[in-house]
Amino acid sequence: MTMAILTSVFAVVIVLGIMILVHEWGHFIVARLCGVRVEIFSFGFGPRLWGRKRGATDYRLSALPLGGYVKMAGDNPSEERAGEPDEFLSKPRWQRAVIVLAGPTMNLLTTVLLYAGIFYFAGLPMDAYMLRPVELAGVLKNSPAAAAGLQAGDRIVALNELQNPTWEQAQTAVVRLQPGSELRLQVERGGESLAVNISVNDPRQIEGVLGYPKMPAVVDQVQLGMPAERAGLQAGDQIIELNGQMVQTWYQVSETIRGSSGKPLQIVVQRGDRQLHLQVKAVQVQGRGGEMVWQIGMLNRGERIYRRLGVVDSVEYGALNSWGLGRQIVGIVGQLFTGTVSIRQLQGVVGITREAGQAVKRGPVDFVNLMAVISLNLGILNLLPIPILDGGHILMLSVEGVIRRDLSVAVKERFVQVGMVFLLIILAIVMYNDVLRFFPGR
16 A cells, blocks of 8 residues: 555656656746746756756756746846846747747647657557457447447448458548448348448447447546546446446447436446446536536446557647647636536546556556646646736736736736635645545545
């Protein structure tokens, strides 16, 4: 137990430390390019432990290794300054804005590079069934596949011009279709060959068009604070029954949860040599496409394979992956402000520490993936127009640009104080909920 805690703490120090340092390095590089004198570049916070001065900059190692900071000459309006041309506040507003934006931009670029590195060195993760023939474990209710008469056990031996397609080939062919197209299938069922035509209204809804494959419903990860964890589900559990129906594939579980509308779900899981009966209620969260979906907060442990990509494809997939995840983060932030998503669902340092420890156990790919997620969150959240964050500085510079004069020191100080109080309140609430998640009956 002690070793697991130490591993989690060490992992979160590495993740947060590197990603915050990358952020500050962005500020540092662009400040130097703009001719601003940087007095301190510190890895960590607190007392200086060791350092070396090169030129005007003291490169130092500080006591608390959670990130770092950059101290630029003349960057504090409340302090006396000489008005030298290499001071931050002596630079034009557009240069100051570029310096401020450099931190979040560096985090966003780092996310793309981390994902690109995963796809290049480890490969693009995909489920093993994607390379297998298209044999259906079932079809979604009220879907085009169900309307066309497809059934569990059907094997698709021809899809348009494709003969004996794999799941990957079939899904690629469907995605490329235009809405309103017709899909011609040759289906093998019980030794008979049947011709089936399906009208494709939305090519993106693969499961609705083709049905779903066989995939054991084994839990891989349980999200902290979500209904699955509160109900007692654990990594390694195999869901064998859901609402009285035997489970043949993970997609049955996913479909049932999405259509539950928050009603109680009765789940039977196999855990080792025991069968456990659990009850769980789904909650609504935002999906990758921006729509609201019912989820309980767990991921499937499917058989995975990795397909290595070239440099160009790795960067392209890294950018696409970052874009999709970024849209999801922005959507969740918007829902927090509208009240659609509760602040209780956010995780603070305690939650991130636990996630970091689990990522270390799962291996280097998961750990780098967590670094990418943290980096993207830092980049996006720092752009929020909240005082003390980079977005707040951009807002203040924009206001000064519109009125064509600097705001008074008193106004700037009050602006920062309001932001500090706001962030401390949010941090206190998140930390409180983090701690509550570790107690049963919360």
